[in-house]
Amino acid sequence: MVLMQGNEAITRGALDAGVRFFAGYPITPSTEIAEIMSVELPKVGGKFLQMEDEIGSLAAVIGASLTGLKAMTATSGPGFSLMQENLGYAYMTEVPCLVVNVMRGGPSTGLPTHPSQGDVMQARWGTHGDHPAIVLAPSSVLDCYVLTVRAINLAERFRTPVILLPDEVVAHMREDVTLPEKVDVVDREAPHVPPEWYYPYDDSTTDVAPLAPFGTGFRFHVTGLTHDRAGFATTVPAEVDRAVRNLKRKMDRFRLEIIQVERVHLADAEVVVAAYGICARSAEAAVMQARAQGYRAGFVNMKTIWPFCFKLVERVAESAKAIIVPEMNLGQLVREFDRAVCGRTQVVPISRVDGEAITPRQILDVIAELARPGGTA
Amino acid sequence: MEKPREFNPSELMHEYLRQKKKFPHIWCSGCGIGTTMGAVIRAIAGCELDRDRVVMVSGIGCSSRMPTYVDFNTLHTTHGRPIAFATGIKLARPELEVIVVTGDGDVAAIGGNHLIHACRRNINLTVVCINNSIYGMTGGQASPTTPQGKIASTARYGDFERAFDLCDLTAGAGAAFVARGAVYYARQIEKLVVQALRKKGFAFVEVVSQCPTYYGRFNKFKSPVEMLYWQRDNTVNVKAAAKTKPEELEGKLLTGVLADRDYPEFTELYDKLIADLAAGEK
Numbered sequence A: 001m002v003l004m005q006g007n008e009a010i011t012r013g014a015l016d017a018g019v020r021f022f023a024g025y026p027i028t029p030s031t032e033i034a035e036i037m038s039v040e041l042p043k044v045g046g047k048f049l050q051m052e053d054e055i056g057s058l059a060a061v062i063g064a065s066l067t068g069l070k071a072m073t074a075t076s077g078p079g080f081s082l083m084q085e086n087l088g089y090a091y092m093t094e095v096p097c098l099v100v101n102v103m104r105g106g107p108s109t110g111l112p113t114h115p116s117q118g119d120v121m122q123a124r125w126g127t128h129g130d131h132p133a134i135v136l137a138p139s140s141v142l143d144c145y146v147l148t149v150r151a152i153n154l155a156e157r158f159r160t161p162v163i164l165l166p167d168e169v170v171a172h173m174r175e176d177v178t179l180p181e182k183v184d185v186v187d188r189e190a191p192h193v194p195p196e197w198y199y200p201y202d203d204s205t206t207d208v209a210p211l212a213p214f215g216t217g218f219r220f221h222v223t224g225l226t227h228d229r230a231g232f233a234t235t236v237p238a239e240v241d242r243a244v245r246n247l248k249r250k251m252d253r254f255r256l257e258i259i260q261v262e263r264v265h266l267a268d269a270e271v272v273v274a275a276y277g278i279c280a281r282s283a284e285a286a287v288m289q290a291r292a293q294g295y296r297a298g299f300v301n302m303k304t305i306w307p308f309c310f311k312l313v314e315r316v317a318e319s320a321k322a323i324i325v326p327e328m329n330l331g332q333l334v335r336e337f338d339r340a341v342c343g344r345t346q347v348v349p350i351s352r353v354d355g356e357a358i359t360p361r362q363i364l365d366v367i368a369e370l371a372r373p374g375g376t377a
Numbered sequence B: 001m002e003k004p005r006e007f008n009p010s011e012l013m014h015e016y017l018r019q020k021k022k023f024p025h026i027w028c029s030g031c032g033i034g035t036t037m038g039a040v041i042r043a044i045a046g047c048e049l050d051r052d053r054v055v056m057v058s059g060i061g062c063s064s065r066m067p068t069y070v071d072f073n074t075l076h077t078t079h080g081r082p083i084a085f086a087t088g089i090k091l092a093r094p095e096l097e098v099i100v101v102t103g104d105g106d107v108a109a110i111g112g113n114h115l116i117h118a119c120r121r122n123i124n125l126t127v128v129c130i131n132n133s134i135y136g137m138t139g140g141q142a143s144p145t146t147p148q149g150k151i152a153s154t155a156r157y158g159d160f161e162r163a164f165d166l167c168d169l170t171a172g173a174g175a176a177f178v179a180r181g182a183v184y185y186a187r188q189i190e191k192l193v194v195q196a197l198r199k200k201g202f203a204f205v206e207v208v209s210q211c212p213t214y215y216g217r218f219n220k221f222k223s224p225v226e227m228l229y230w231q232r233d234n235t236v237n238v239k240a241a242a243k244t245k246p247e248e249l250e251g252k253l254l255t256g257v258l259a260d261r262d263y264p265e266f267t268e269l270y271d272k273l274i275a276d277l278a279a280g281e282k
Ligand SMILES: Cc1ncc(C[n+]2csc(CCOP(=O)(O)OP(=O)(O)O)c2C)c(N)n1
Pocket: B060, B061, B062, B063, B064, B079, B102, B103, B104, B105, B106, B107, B130, B132, B134, B135, B136, B137, B138, B143
C-alpha cells in the first residue's frame, strides 16, 4: 500500500498502459501530471515535450500517435477549451490518444485551485460537428490509475481520443492505494494486408479499421476533411454520409463494452443517488448512512459518463421513486437522466458551484426528504 | 557538398505523385504552388530519401493541399498547426524525415506562435512556406505578408499593416537555417530545399509565390507571367547583394541562404538523455 495523489496515479497508469509520449502545457490543477511525466518518460525511453500552448500540445500528441506511440496530454478548463479543434481532428481522423482534463471551476479562468464538474457537457460536445465521445470519471486515487489504463486501452482498441475527466479533488487528494501488480494492456491493431491493399478507414472486415504507423511502408493520407476509406477528401454524398455515421456506429456497437457503472443496493432502492467523480464518494457515504437509518437508498457510480448509461437509468426509473443526481455544476448530466426517465420517476438535481465539494450531509438531507424510514412512500 | 542525384523530371513525377488517385489537382492555372511542389519533389529525390520514411505535413490553405498529391506519409492538419503536429512526429520518431508545407497565413498568422517556438526549439524539421501574400483558399483576404497598401478582399482600401519579413522573423527567432527562393527561380528552390533537408536543425525556406486569382487580380497584375516578372525584378540573390549599392537594394527581397548556423538539435539532446539515464549517468 502506498500513499499517492490522484494526478500521480494517472501518470502511473499511463506508464503501465504503455504511454511513451506526452506533450502538454502547464495548468493547475493538472500540472503534476506533466511534471512527473517529464521525469519518468525518458527513463523508459519515452518522450516528453512542453509545447507553447495546449493547441500545439494536442497536435504533437496526435502526430506522435500516428507514428505508433501511445500518446497523451493533460490539462484543465482553459487549456481544454484550446484543445477542442484538434480534439475534433483526432475524432475525425480516428487517431488514438488520451486527453486528461482535470476539472476546475469555470467559466474562463474561474477557480484554478477549486473543484468543479462544469466540463461534463464540453467533454461531450466541446468540438464542433457530430462526433462520438468516450469520457471516464474517476472517483478515487485507485480509479485514477485503473481508469487511465482503461482509457488508453479504449483509445487504442477503438482508434479514438478518450477523455479522462477527474475533478480537482480526486486529482489532488492523497489516498492509500494498492496498485494492481499486472494490468491488461491493449495494443493497436496493425494492418493485416500489404501496403497496396491498405485502406486506413476501411472497417468492413474488422471491428475497427487498423491504423498503420507512419514510416512502416503504408504511405497513406490523413486529413480532417471528410474522407473516403482511403483517407482522401470527398464530397460525394454517400461517402460523406458513411464517414459521419461510421464514427458513431463504431461507438454504438461497443457501447456495452465501454460503459462501466458501479451499482450498490439497487435491488430494493426506493431512492437512488447517481453520481460520478468526487460526488460519488459523498453519495456512497450518504447512502450508507441512510441505510443505517432505515432508508431504502441505492447508489450508482458512473465511471463512464459518456456514452451515457441510458439502459440502466431506464431500469432504475421502473423501480425507484426518485433519482438524485448531485453535481458540482448547475445541472449538466442530470439532463440525460431526464431524457432517459421521461417523467416515469422523479429526477432531483443537487447543484453546488461555490468551489466546494458536495458533502454526504447535503445528499443525506435530500434522501431523507424523499423517502420515509422503513420503506413505502 | 555532395551533388544531388541526377534524374529525368517526367519520370520522377510519375514516381512521386499519387497520379491515379488524386488528379486533377485543385490549383488555378498560373498558380505558383505546383511549381514549388515540383521543386520539393526534385529535392527529395535528389537527396535520395527513402519515401517510406518521408512524412509531409501541412496546415490549411491552397499551399497546404500539397500533401494530398505526393506519395509519402501525408498529414493534412488544422489551420496553423502543422509545425506542432510535425514536432510530435519528429520527436516520437527522429528517424523520419519530416517536411512541413504551409502558407503565409497558416504559418505566420494563426500558426505564428508555433513557428517562432520551433525555431527556438531547434528540432530537425524542414518547413517550406509558400508565400503568396494573401489567403488564397478563402478568397483573397489580407495576410500577415500582404505588403502595406496592397489590396485584399478584406483590405479594399489598401492594407494598413506592415508585412512580416518571414526570413527576418525566423532568423531572429533562432532558426538554424533560413533561405528564400522565388517561383520564378524554380531550380533555386530545389537547391535551397536540398540544403534545408540536409541541415541538422530547424530549417525554414520561404518561397515567394504568386496567386494570380486573388492577389494578382486585386493588385492589377495582367497575368501570372507578369507576376513572375515581378519576382524576377524585385529579388536579389544575397551573393549579388553584397556587391550592390544599398540604394539599389531598397525594397528588394533577398534570396538564397540567409542564415546557416549550428545549434544543438532537440531530438539528439533527448536521445542522449535517454541513453544517459539508461546508463545510470543522470
Ligand atoms: C481555425 C480556422 N480558421 C480559419 C480557417 C479558414 N481558412 C482556411 S485557409 C485560410 C487561409 C490560408 O492562407 P494561407 O496559409 O496563406 O494559404 P494559401 O491558401 O494562400 O495557400 C483560412 C483563413 C480555417 N480553416 N480554420
